[in-house]
Amino acid sequence: MMAIEVRIERLWIPDSVDAADAADFLAAVEVGRKVRMDTWGSDDLAYTPLEKLLELDDPYERQVILVAKIGDEIVGTVDIALPLADNLDLAEFTLDILPEYQRQGVGRQLLEAAEHFAREEGRTMILVDTNHPGASLHEFAPEQLVPGSGQGYVPLGSREVDFAQRTGYTLQHIEQFSSCTLPLDSKLVAELEAEAQEANNGRYRLHHWTDRCPERWLEAVAALENQAGGDAGPDDDSMVFDARILREAEEVTIAQGRRTVVTAVEHIATETLVGLTTISVLAQRQDVVFQDDTVVLQAHRGNKLGLLIKVANMERLTEQFPDARVIYTWNAPENRYLLTVNRQLGFTTAGVTGIWQKELPDLGPSRS
Numbered sequence: 001m002m003a004i005e006v007r008i009e010r011l012w013i014p015d016s017v018d019a020a021d022a023a024d025f026l027a028a029v030e031v032g033r034k035v036r037m038d039t040w041g042s043d044d045l046a047y048t049p050l051e052k053l054l055e056l057d058d059p060y061e062r063q064v065i066l067v068a069k070i071g072d073e074i075v076g077t078v079d080i081a082l083p084l085a086d087n088l089d090l091a092e093f094t095l096d097i098l099p100e101y102q103r104q105g106v107g108r109q110l111l112e113a114a115e116h117f118a119r120e121e122g123r124t125m126i127l128v129d130t131n132h133p134g135a136s137l138h139e140f141a142p143e144q145l146v147p148g149s150g151q152g153y154v155p156l157g158s159r160e161v162d163f164a165q166r167t168g169y170t171l172q173h174i175e176q177f178s179s180c181t182l183p184l185d186s187k188l189v190a191e192l193e194a195e196a197q198e199a200n201n202g203r204y205r206l207h208h209w210t211d212r213c214p215e216r217w218l219e220a221v222a223a224l225e226n227q228a229g230g231d232a233g234p235d236d237d238s239m240v241f242d243a244r245i246l247r248e249a250e251e252v253t254i255a256q257g258r259r260t261v262v263t264a265v266e267h268i269a270t271e272t273l274v275g276l277t278t279i280s281v282l283a284q285r286q287d288v289v290f291q292d293d294t295v296v297l298q299a300h301r302g303n304k305l306g307l308l309i310k311v312a313n314m315e316r317l318t319e320q321f322p323d324a325r326v327i328y329t330w331n332a333p334e335n336r337y338l339l340t341v342n343r344q345l346g347f348t349t350a351g352v353t354g355i356w357q358k359e360l361p362d363l364g365p366s367r368s
Contacts, residue, residue: 004070004101004105006068006105007070008068008113010064010065011064011065013025013056013065016053022049024067025053027073028065028074029049031074031076031097032046032047035097038099039131040131044328045288051283054256058252060085061081062084063079064079064080064082064117065080066080066110066117068106068109070101076095076098076101076106076110078095078111078114079096080093080114082121082123088122089124090125090127091126093114093127094129095107095111103159108167118360124361125358126357127356129354129356130163130164130354131177131354132158132351132352133350134349134350143157147174148170150174150334152173152333154174154354167358168358169356169357170357171355174352175330175331175333175353176349177351178330178349179326179329179348179350180327180347181325181326182314182324182325182327183314183318183324184315184318184345188345189315192307192344192345193308193311193312195307196305196307196308196311197308199303200303203267204266204267204303204305205268206263206266207263207265207266207273208261208263208264208312208313208316209262210259210261210320211250213246218247219242219243222241224264224273224276225246226241228293256283258280259283260279261278261313261317261320262276263276265296265305265308265309274299274300274305275294275295275296276294277291277292277294277306277309278293278294281317281321281324286324287326288324288328289321289324290327294310306337314327330353
């Protein structure tokens, strides 16, 4: 069979989606939508062109997109994300190849080009993910690949897993991907609220805000966000939040048109915040929303506070954004507590995401 001639180019980012030079950008975003339709059976997880354009303007992360062209048609993309505030040795790739061009060497050429770019930028640690809908987990159930840390598995016989292994990547960990239909059933809400209130016995009170944290709670929320990121281990160099950084992050989110719905819980006796949960709403698509961090301080666990704040926040979300019809979340399979809370709320497993890692040779100070 004659090899397909593939041309790899860096994608031009237009000033607007209506610009005369936006055609390739729109085509690249459409590749991502088609890939997600093929994987998940819907485009809920796909960017709209404007959403993607807004996301590219992020002071904490530089994004570069490479495209694979056959003739004038874009048949694959790789989004290269380079953190700017932390993890400065890291690059994260999102690789999308149109289904009809898979298994033809397009993905390998794009990945090699992305790795070369990352090396030139001084990034030596690469992360890439593979996505596996629930049906595929059962299809390949006898053949499982378990991660280097944590629980869960990916199906060993899948094309994505074969590709990741053949290109030198190692499976690091698994995230369980779940969804829940909105709005929640009112009877279920009443039952779960009663259960949570009985467990905490009037010792806690809830606080709510949208987009911007009240000044009173700023330092406490920064501390909780640091707690949420603390599970990565002592060698993790992720961003450490303080009041200033939290405010800056809020402004970036607002500038991108996104909304943030937050419920926090205060321990009344000590007047301290001991937990919070956050839901993100996209600028251009408010029917699909995303559960972000949920954290409860260790000393206050066992009081069903996670259940209390998540039920309350999902109710507030429905009040403020009545068009929201589904919420998605990713959790480590070993996080039994949050997975149990999610099941109570009605979340069902949609599939898993495998996080793969590869270490590139450091080009050193001679890099041009």
